[in-house]
Amino acid sequence: MTSSLQSTEERILKAAKKVFHRKGFEGARMQEIADEAGINKALLHYYFRSKENLFEAVFRDAFLELTGYAKTVFLSDNPIKEKIHKFLGYYIAILNENSYIPWFILNAIYTRPGTMKAIFDNAELNPPELMAHLQHQIKTEYGSEINPFHMWLNVLSLSIFPVIAKPLIREIFQLPEDAYKQILEQRKTEVPQFIANALKGYEQSDSMIE
Amino acid sequence: MTSSLQSTEERILKAAKKVFHRKGFEGARMQEIADEAGINKALLHYYFRSKENLFEAVFRDAFLELTGYAKTVFLSDNPIKEKIHKFLGYYIAILNENSYIPWFILNAIYTRPGTMKAIFDNAELNPPELMAHLQHQIKTEYGSEINPFHMWLNVLSLSIFPVIAKPLIREIFQLPEDAYKQILEQRKTEVPQFIANALKGYEQSDSMIE
DNA sequence: GATCGGTTAAACTATTTGGTTAATCTATAC
DNA sequence: GTATAGATTAACCAAATAGTTTAACCGATC
Structure with missing residues (x-):
């Protein structure tokens, strides 16, 4: 179910978009982004070191x-x-x-x-x-x-x-x-x-x- | 220094306005509002039971x-x-x-x-x-x-x-x-x-x- | 001077949250 | 086949935060 049509990084960005767009920086939760992307929270930090970085992207x-x-x-x-x-x-x-x-x-x-x-x-x-x-x-x-x-x-x-x-x-x-x-x-x-x-x-x- | 020209409730509301207006619900901190109003955090909850209530006001x-x-x-x-x-x-x-x-x-x-x-x-x-x-x-x-x-x-x-x-x-x-x-x-x-x-x-x- | 509403300070709880770590899995190279 | 490097995970950590509680304090009013 890893749907490797998109790379993990793309999946993360897409999920981050969805969450950040709706909730802003303060309202967004890294866990929610991870869930949305169907991955582990640690993997988020593996690709984008911090919430700040991900938000900037x-x-x-x-x-x-x-x-x-x-x-x-x-x-x-x-x-x-x-x-x-x-x-x-x-x-x-x-x-x-x-x-x-x-x-x-x-x-x-x-x-x-x-x-x-x-x-x-x-x-x-x-x-x-x-x-x-x-x-x-x-x-x-x-x-x-x-x-x-x-x-x-x-x-x-x-x-x-x-x-x-x-x-x-x-x-x-x-x-x-x-x-x-x-x-x-x-x-x-x-x-x-x-x-x-x-x-x-x-x-x-x-x-x-x- | 209690500047009793305004009631405590008014002072709280004024402080809450300042903080909520600039940071929104998620970004605002009850402590910051208390500080801004020059009062104790417990007093905030004494007047407005919750962050939610204060925000609504x-x-x-x-x-x-x-x-x-x-x-x-x-x-x-x-x-x-x-x-x-x-x-x-x-x-x-x-x-x-x-x-x-x-x-x-x-x-x-x-x-x-x-x-x-x-x-x-x-x-x-x-x-x-x-x-x-x-x-x-x-x-x-x-x-x-x-x-x-x-x-x-x-x-x-x-x-x-x-x-x-x-x-x-x-x-x-x-x-x-x-x-x-x-x-x-x-x-x-x-x-x-x-x-x-x-x-x-x-x-x-x-x-x-x- | 007892009472009472307002106020403070401080400790405390429960939960959330960003971030970390160490182990595990997987695929490719040799 | 197995060593290696990268990808992924589960468990964990430390800090922050909303909200609570308790005991004491202050000033007015009765």
């Missing part, structure tokens, strides 16, 4: 995956509306399956800020480049000097918050899982539309200028 | 404070743009001082969903009423059948996410505390403008209809 994976795609999309050559649409599609798809990820990332940053800095630096996000790119694109497509940072932050907010807040909103509105899935599905088209409309609005009344 | 306070104001603002008689402005002003002000609150709320919901349900029910949020109110207002002010749920969720996203994600974004952009404070300050006017522009856009091209 899990965080790195999640962080690089999320930022990696965002970087690709935002720096691509598509028109803005298309970018936003792709971004939303990707995130909603991924996060529908694994909706704990953004919470997990935030959690890690809040509770273990020191540990994370090295990983940030590794991600090579180059924000100035991104901002310059967006600013240029906004000017070309909409003839407007909208502050690209606020624009970018708006896109992120509209994409990610509804996923993070899912359990809260589901509880408040008494929505079943499927209903919320459908709402997120709608947002794949609604949000780009919403933002495009806002951008049109700026053509007449310029604001959002720093 | 802290969560209740935070949750009711946050939702209470949101309810008031969204159901008030101001025009939409004004509502959004007020909402943002309030949240950015509160959360600038105490930026852990939204993370703490989410944290509680993710890690202790069972414990929270009773408190939800107690908050008397009445979402259908809110939605009906917003829908009517949007129609009156903008003559458009925009889905009020998406609109409401957009406002929340644009308001709350930038606060939750503060440590992440500060790290990515290498921004000092003050710079980010200033950004949030800008958003008090930028976001209502952004949304108003989007709403204007809907007057021509209707979407966001369910």
Whole structure:
């Protein structure tokens, strides 16, 4: 039953993901990860010396995956509306399956800020480049000097918050899982539309200028 | 040094807030709360029998404070743009001082969903009423059948996410505390403008209809 | 000055938890 | 076949932690 399709290390990482994503560093138990991986607890320490190490590996994976795609999309050559649409599609798809990820990332940053800095630096996000790119694109497509940072932050907010807040909103509105899935599905088209409309609005009344 | 301006119970609650907000349930230590309150650990259990009880009290306070104001603002008689402005002003002000609150709320919901349900029910949020109110207002002010749920969720996203994600974004952009404070300050006017522009856009091209 | 609620200090319990160790198993090389 | 190195296990350890108990203390009030 050792299912050697995956190496032990892969099995551990997969199990660690599952547990850390749902419970964070403090809430996760090494024993639970071992059980989830179907191995002995000692073997966990054999592969990853400490809880800290294992957590870092899990965080790195999640962080690089999320930022990696965002970087690709935002720096691509598509028109803005298309970018936003792709971004939303990707995130909603991924996060529908694994909706704990953004919470997990935030959690890690809040509770273990020191540990994370090295990983940030590794991600090579180059924000100035991104901002310059967006600013240029906004000017070309909409003839407007909208502050690209606020624009970018708006896109992120509209994409990610509804996923993070899912359990809260589901509880408040008494929505079943499927209903919320459908709402997120709608947002794949609604949000780009919403933002495009806002951008049109700026053509007449310029604001959002720093 | 017993600073009897506050009752012991108040001192405990204040200390518990500070610790729970920053570390969540799992990360918080009863000893640390006792120290923070300047009292004995036994006294903690004398007032609040268990960690669970104390946590619930802290969560209740935070949750009711946050939702209470949101309810008031969204159901008030101001025009939409004004509502959004007020909402943002309030949240950015509160959360600038105490930026852990939204993370703490989410944290509680993710890690202790069972414990929270009773408190939800107690908050008397009445979402259908809110939605009906917003829908009517949007129609009156903008003559458009925009889905009020998406609109409401957009406002929340644009308001709350930038606060939750503060440590992440500060790290990515290498921004000092003050710079980010200033950004949030800008958003008090930028976001209502952004949304108003989007709403204007809907007057021509209707979407966001369910 | 006895009583009583609030408070402290300290020892203690029971349990959990990250981490370690020494032995065992398994597969490959010789 | 058996020696060897790596993978895996069961048992164990030390520290931390929530919660309890007990005895004493303090200040107000009766």
